[in-house]
Amino acid sequence: MIRKPFIAGNWKMYKTGxxxxxxIERFRPLVxxxxxxxVALAVSALSLPEAVKAAEGSQLLIGAQNTHWATxxxxxxxxxxxxxKAAGGQVVIIxxxxxxxxxxxxxxxxxxxxxxxxxxxLLPIVCVGETLQDRDMGRTFNVLANQLTGxxxxxxxxxxxxxxxxxxxxxxxxTGVTATVEQAQEAQAFIRGRLSRQFNPEAAGAxxxxxxGSVKPDNAQALLSQPDIDGALVGGASLSPDSFAEIVxxxx
Ligand code: PEP
Numbered sequence: 001m002i003r004k005p006f007i008a009g010n011w012k013m014y015k016t017g018x019x020x021x022x023x024i025e026r027f028r029p030l031v032x033x034x035x036x037x038x039v040a041l042a043v044s045a046l047s048l049p050e051a052v053k054a055a056e057g058s059q060l061l062i063g064a065q066n067t068h069w070a071t072x073x074x075x076x077x078x079x080x081x082x083x084x085k086a087a088g089g090q091v092v093i094i095x096x097x098x099x100x101x102x103x104x105x106x107x108x109x110x111x112x113x114x115x116x117x118x119x120x121x122l123l124p125i126v127c128v129g130e131t132l133q134d135r136d137m138g139r140t141f142n143v144l145a146n147q148l149t150g151x152x153x154x155x156x157x158x159x160x161x162x163x164x165x166x167x168x169x170x171x172x173x174x175t176g177v178t179a180t181v182e183q184a185q186e187a188q189a190f191i192r193g194r195l196s197r198q199f200n201p202e203a204a205g206a207x208x209x210x211x212x213g214s215v216k217p218d219n220a221q222a223l224l225s226q227p228d229i230d231g232a233l234v235g236g237a238s239l240s241p242d243s244f245a246e247i248v249x250x251x252x
Contacts, residue, residue, distance in 0.1 A: 008166075
């Protein structure tokens with residue numbers, strides 16, 4: 001099964017529109033080949049229009065870091081998939097651990113957001129991952145299984161092929177501690193095995209599973225060469241055009 005590598009940057013609450021434009025202008029010429037991987041940047045919702053404009057004429061996908069499930073309504077502070085799409089966004093992160101832990105997002109919300117994102121024609125990047133406490137207590141696989149059951153509830157076999165799943169151990173995000181290659185591959189193989197029971201095995205074989213958690217140019221190669229790691233979700237190292245391009249250029 002050939003799965004096209006997927007490398008996405010998650011800018012979190014960094015970069016204004018002007019900074020996003022400057023980044024993208026510097027980043028575009030640094031990418032050696034746009035055909036080897038699909039490359040995306042999840043920017044602040046406010047920077048979306050400017051980032052989309054700066055990416056025009058390239059294969060760089062621009063998107064958001066969160067979405068509500070409704071098209072519109074009385075949901076103060078939220079943005080909808082319709083709004084992301086209207087601003088030119090093509091991808092959206094759903095269920096990032098910061099959303100889960102700091103803003104109370106549940107697997108039930110993830111499932112609703114996922115369905116809405118697909119309805120609006122966005123490419124969803126659904127995040128799962130265990131905390132350090134979960135890992136220390138031997139609960140990693142239980143937590144992942146529950147997140148997959150709850151977060152992907154109602155998803156069809158066909159739709160599974162259209163999403164990207166990011167395994168992001170919470171203890172490795174923004175900490176500088178990367179999961180070892182063995183830990184990452186073990187968890188990602190577990191996820192694919194689990195998906196092949198929850199969905200049709202062909203769809204589980206086709207879905208792209210990416211790793212996230214302190215991915216940097218010097219550790220990306222080893223992670224990306226694992227059989228069940230089809231790419232990366234990159235936080236800190238996606239804030240510099242040079243380091244993000246270095247990671248993208250490792251693919252292929
Ligand atoms: C993330 O925000 O999804 C992430 C993986 O961050 P970092 O690369 O900084 O650990």
